[in-house]
Amino acid sequence: MTQTETMPRTLARELPRHEGQTVKMQGFLHARRDLGGVQFLVLRDVSGITQCVGSGLTLPLAESSVEVVGTVKAHPKAPGGFEVQVQDFRVISAATEPAPVEIPKMEWHVNPETMLDYRVVTVRGLKERAALKVQAELLAAFRDHLQQEGFTEISTPKIVSAGAEGGANLFPIDYFGQPAYLAQSPQLYKQIMVGVFERVFEVAPVYRAEEHATSRHLNEYLSLDVEMGFIQDEEEVMALENRLLAAIMTRLKERCAHEFTLLNATIPDVPAHIPRISLMDARQLVTEKFGHQVGGKDLDPEAERLLSQHFAQTESSDFVFVTKYPRAARPFYTHADHNPDGSLNPDTTRGFDLLFRGIEITSGGQRIHDHAMLMDSIAAYKLNPETLEGYTEVFKYGMPPHGGFAIGAERLTAKLLGISNVRYARAFPRDRHRLTP
Amino acid sequence: MTQTETMPRTLARELPRHEGQTVKMQGFLHARRDLGGVQFLVLRDVSGITQCVGSGLTLPLAESSVEVVGTVKAHPKAPGGFEVQVQDFRVISAATEPAPVEIPKMEWHVNPETMLDYRVVTVRGLKERAALKVQAELLAAFRDHLQQEGFTEISTPKIVSAGAEGGANLFPIDYFGQPAYLAQSPQLYKQIMVGVFERVFEVAPVYRAEEHATSRHLNEYLSLDVEMGFIQDEEEVMALENRLLAAIMTRLKERCAHEFTLLNATIPDVPAHIPRISLMDARQLVTEKFGHQVGGKDLDPEAERLLSQHFAQTESSDFVFVTKYPRAARPFYTHADHNPDGSLNPDTTRGFDLLFRGIEITSGGQRIHDHAMLMDSIAAYKLNPETLEGYTEVFKYGMPPHGGFAIGAERLTAKLLGISNVRYARAFPRDRHRLTP
Known part of the structure; x- marks a missing residue:
């Protein structure tokens, strides 16, 4: 087993306890933005969402299951007040198609039948x-x-x-x-x-x-x-x-x-x-x-x-x-x-x-x-x-x-x-x- | 309201805490035996069964809902080690027919279809x-x-x-x-x-x-x-x-x-x-x-x-x-x-x-x-x-x-x-x- 494999998983809601430390997180790629040299990604796990930032990453489609290893930094504008600076990024299971609806952008007023069709x-x-x-x-x-x-x-x-x-x-x-x-x-x-x-x-x-x-x-x-x-x-x-x-x-x-x-x-x-x-x-x-x-x-x-x-x-x-x-x-x-x-x-x-x-x-x-x-x-x-x-x-x-x-x-x-x-x-x-x- | 109505209800499993006291109990008439001057009855509530003894009582059919007010006495041969000596007995809701199977005498080896018919x-x-x-x-x-x-x-x-x-x-x-x-x-x-x-x-x-x-x-x-x-x-x-x-x-x-x-x-x-x-x-x-x-x-x-x-x-x-x-x-x-x-x-x-x-x-x-x-x-x-x-x-x-x-x-x-x-x-x-x- 590699060092990463044996690291315990940290959840989004646990980040405040780990400021300055290196953590391993797993979840779904909720949202992503590639600014050329720098990539922003939002990881969604059962406890919430985490903003992560890295460079030189090749990001898969949204909703892929991914693993991030990185350092926890306080960041007032990030959800929950912390950000993870990515050192290691791994795709656990890649989405093979874009989601039919962009999950972070869904609103209650979207046609309910469409939302339920893709439930x-x-x-x-x-x-x-x-x-x-x-x-x-x-x-x-x-x-x-x-x-x-x-x-x-x-x-x-x-x-x-x-x-x-x-x-x-x-x-x-x-x-x-x-x-x-x-x-x-x-x-x-x-x-x-x-x-x-x-x-x-x-x-x-x-x-x-x-x-x-x-x-x-x-x-x-x-x-x-x-x-x-x-x-x-x-x-x-x-x-x-x-x-x-x-x-x-x-x-x-x-x-x-x-x-x-x-x-x-x-x-x-x-x-x-x-x-x-x-x-x-x-x-x-x-x-x-x-x-x-x-x-x-x-x-x-x-x-x-x-x-x-x-x-x-x-x-x-x-x-x-x-x-x-x-x-x-x-x-x-x-x-x-x-x-x-x-x-x-x-x-x-x-x-x-x-x-x-x-x-x-x-x-x-x-x-x-x-x-x-x-x-x-x-x-x-x-x-x-x-x-x-x-x-x-x-x-x-x-x-x-x-x-x-x-x-x-x-x-x-x-x-x-x-x-x-x-x-x-x-x-x-x-x-x-x-x-x- | 009468004094009995305002008494709190005591459950079978609580009797050891009430030795020597007068309690009110409610439940189903699990079994009964009338020896002329003396009546034995077994009261079944959610927590267990209680042996009660009284005199001059007119007992309804088994399975009737009843209320007993009486004194708790230690009695080694009674279920749970206590017996209630009945002072007051009231039928809450009388059974109108004898139960199709005698509840206390049922055994697992009774024909399962019969037991399930009368479930x-x-x-x-x-x-x-x-x-x-x-x-x-x-x-x-x-x-x-x-x-x-x-x-x-x-x-x-x-x-x-x-x-x-x-x-x-x-x-x-x-x-x-x-x-x-x-x-x-x-x-x-x-x-x-x-x-x-x-x-x-x-x-x-x-x-x-x-x-x-x-x-x-x-x-x-x-x-x-x-x-x-x-x-x-x-x-x-x-x-x-x-x-x-x-x-x-x-x-x-x-x-x-x-x-x-x-x-x-x-x-x-x-x-x-x-x-x-x-x-x-x-x-x-x-x-x-x-x-x-x-x-x-x-x-x-x-x-x-x-x-x-x-x-x-x-x-x-x-x-x-x-x-x-x-x-x-x-x-x-x-x-x-x-x-x-x-x-x-x-x-x-x-x-x-x-x-x-x-x-x-x-x-x-x-x-x-x-x-x-x-x-x-x-x-x-x-x-x-x-x-x-x-x-x-x-x-x-x-x-x-x-x-x-x-x-x-x-x-x-x-x-x-x-x-x-x-x-x-x-x-x-x-x-x-x-x-x-």
């Missing part, structure tokens, strides 16, 4: 990868916090015989000649697992065969699912989500400051008690304060935006829980709310949504745990009890009161970072027309 | 849930260790336009009228992501439409995938997996001693350097030492068992890497081995397997990173370069030398715990005939 290489962009790095830390924070609160990770089937939310929007699969579908949600399975571990979570893909392409929908997305048993009501579930979001934002502040700066985004403060407003009050507020008439039974996207604006202004909160959803706007398994006298209210549920910066990022609530009440609800929703039999069965066996929620990982990531299209919060998004790469 | 309730069994708890800790240890070594978590599509390992064993999906498939492996995507984060991992389901039902195969399983760039050769990949397994077993020893005791299983010691043997030497050893003739190009299950037996006896290792797989036994993307003179060996690869206690739990190796070499390999394997174009494209852009591996989470869990059928290492397994629950 195998555009995903290397600094902003593109920053979004995915933030998401990775978000997932780690999600799991760590839940484990600390006594939750157990589960893994449930994505091939199912029926949909959890009814029959619409399902992708059909041929399962050895039997009809099957891709799971829309682990909803029913996570409830079953409350009977096993009391508190459970899952991070896994879910599937919605939505025909329409919008900036907020994906056909395959990562669902962060939580379910907890032995609760009093949905307040305990909201309190958990409140603590969980605070833990996530704390970790992002500790570990992703660089990525948020790069994307010119700010990490929100999570109030100790996120404001709550009932859906009916929310609809009234949006109409009275902003003159926006809300159709349907829920909030429309404009109403979500206005309601968020209101709570940002009046309570300095980027988050707001919308509670007490009407029965007509919630799925069959949602628990009814109680009247003040303790009787069940047939028109209002213990379902809630969480809005963040103008968009819904969570649906949650208390679920029905009583078998007879569940069967009544299935009948009232005119669903077929036979297709739900594998699910309803477990409610004969003493299921405790329970509730939970799901967060769409890409939507939360995109909103955190100010990314306008949720497709950039996935490495290889699937939409109505996009099945590759 | 929504049999999964509550102490041994059943212990297996899933161990798996959850295994996943957490896997991620934590890789994050410490600078790996970034990724999430890649499970709906794909072509299979990574060729066309066999794919489940077809109707994707808005386009033909698509469930991903067999994130292989190609994790390689692409080496160009972004250099070191990546993913924990996600994968799909194999295997027609045959065996005790070691599942049609949907959790794949623990790892890929790392800027390597010298596959030795670095094996060294990483060695460290990773050591970290996993350390965590299981710290957190899952109870589960291993319950299942009468031992956590293996991971050698500082897991033994390696080339495939050709392994075949020869099995033939010469055990008289077992191995067909095909690989090892058969009996050869895997014998080879593991050999290394357990001679090197006290439950693990062995089988290295230098012949070209014919590896997929097209596997990197060729080098001859002593540095030229490429057309017949031998840098692919390896890892055997654990008689079964393969990992396939891995160095991958081809050179575009021309990859195209040659695709031609030599008589694959259609067009269907692989989305994958091969990225190799035009300076991919560094890289390699990785995948571990089947259920197979590793089952082998660790001595569970004979891998289906019990999943909450809701999918096999040739099983699509529910």
Whole structure:
């Protein structure tokens, strides 16, 4: 082995510790400029970019994997404040074609379809990868916090015989000649697992065969699912989500400051008690304060935006829980709310949504745990009890009161970072027309 | 609120700290016995089981959710050494039917099909849930260790336009009228992501439409995938997996001693350097030492068992890497081995397997990173370069030398715990005939 081969590798973020020393760096040739006698190159590694300067170098195409050995010098104008003066330069693996898009010059406003067509290489962009790095830390924070609160990770089937939310929007699969579908949600399975571990979570893909392409929908997305048993009501579930979001934002502040700066985004403060407003009050507020008439039974996207604006202004909160959803706007398994006298209210549920910066990022609530009440609800929703039999069965066996929620990982990531299209919060998004790469 | 409502809940494992005190416990009625004046009940919560004794109680059906308030007394014959003398008993949610199988009396030798038919309730069994708890800790240890070594978590599509390992064993999906498939492996995507984060991992389901039902195969399983760039050769990949397994077993020893005791299983010691043997030497050893003739190009299950037996006896290792797989036994993307003179060996690869206690739990190796070499390999394997174009494209852009591996989470869990059928290492397994629950 040569002396260079045995040198340890130094990363871009470690340079300040090595001022004046000779280091070996490896990475991708992010950018290059040849001024005849002098060559400038920018090396990109997992931790950042480094400006290097040398002479007499023959530079390969951008994106080639290269190795640089050189001396670290302070240089105020270089990224990170240091530059490497190249003594030795080696091509590890040469690019054989120019990249279809110049990686350092990509901008969010480039045609998204073009960017996604070439995603195998555009995903290397600094902003593109920053979004995915933030998401990775978000997932780690999600799991760590839940484990600390006594939750157990589960893994449930994505091939199912029926949909959890009814029959619409399902992708059909041929399962050895039997009809099957891709799971829309682990909803029913996570409830079953409350009977096993009391508190459970899952991070896994879910599937919605939505025909329409919008900036907020994906056909395959990562669902962060939580379910907890032995609760009093949905307040305990909201309190958990409140603590969980605070833990996530704390970790992002500790570990992703660089990525948020790069994307010119700010990490929100999570109030100790996120404001709550009932859906009916929310609809009234949006109409009275902003003159926006809300159709349907829920909030429309404009109403979500206005309601968020209101709570940002009046309570300095980027988050707001919308509670007490009407029965007509919630799925069959949602628990009814109680009247003040303790009787069940047939028109209002213990379902809630969480809005963040103008968009819904969570649906949650208390679920029905009583078998007879569940069967009544299935009948009232005119669903077929036979297709739900594998699910309803477990409610004969003493299921405790329970509730939970799901967060769409890409939507939360995109909103955190100010990314306008949720497709950039996935490495290889699937939409109505996009099945590759 | 009553006084009981405001009492904090105590878990089974916390009882030793509360000797002589009055506690409130909640959980499932695991077992019950009514001796006329005196009632014995066993309460099951997430942390264990507690024996309770009371008088004048009307006990609901087993599996009901219940609450017990009582005094903690030392009792050497009770599980955990403590008993609760019941002062107050409340049914939270009554079971409406007897469970189809008596949960405390279930044994592994009960007909597995029956156990799986009633999985929504049999999964509550102490041994059943212990297996899933161990798996959850295994996943957490896997991620934590890789994050410490600078790996970034990724999430890649499970709906794909072509299979990574060729066309066999794919489940077809109707994707808005386009033909698509469930991903067999994130292989190609994790390689692409080496160009972004250099070191990546993913924990996600994968799909194999295997027609045959065996005790070691599942049609949907959790794949623990790892890929790392800027390597010298596959030795670095094996060294990483060695460290990773050591970290996993350390965590299981710290957190899952109870589960291993319950299942009468031992956590293996991971050698500082897991033994390696080339495939050709392994075949020869099995033939010469055990008289077992191995067909095909690989090892058969009996050869895997014998080879593991050999290394357990001679090197006290439950693990062995089988290295230098012949070209014919590896997929097209596997990197060729080098001859002593540095030229490429057309017949031998840098692919390896890892055997654990008689079964393969990992396939891995160095991958081809050179575009021309990859195209040659695709031609030599008589694959259609067009269907692989989305994958091969990225190799035009300076991919560094890289390699990785995948571990089947259920197979590793089952082998660790001595569970004979891998289906019990999943909450809701999918096999040739099983699509529910």
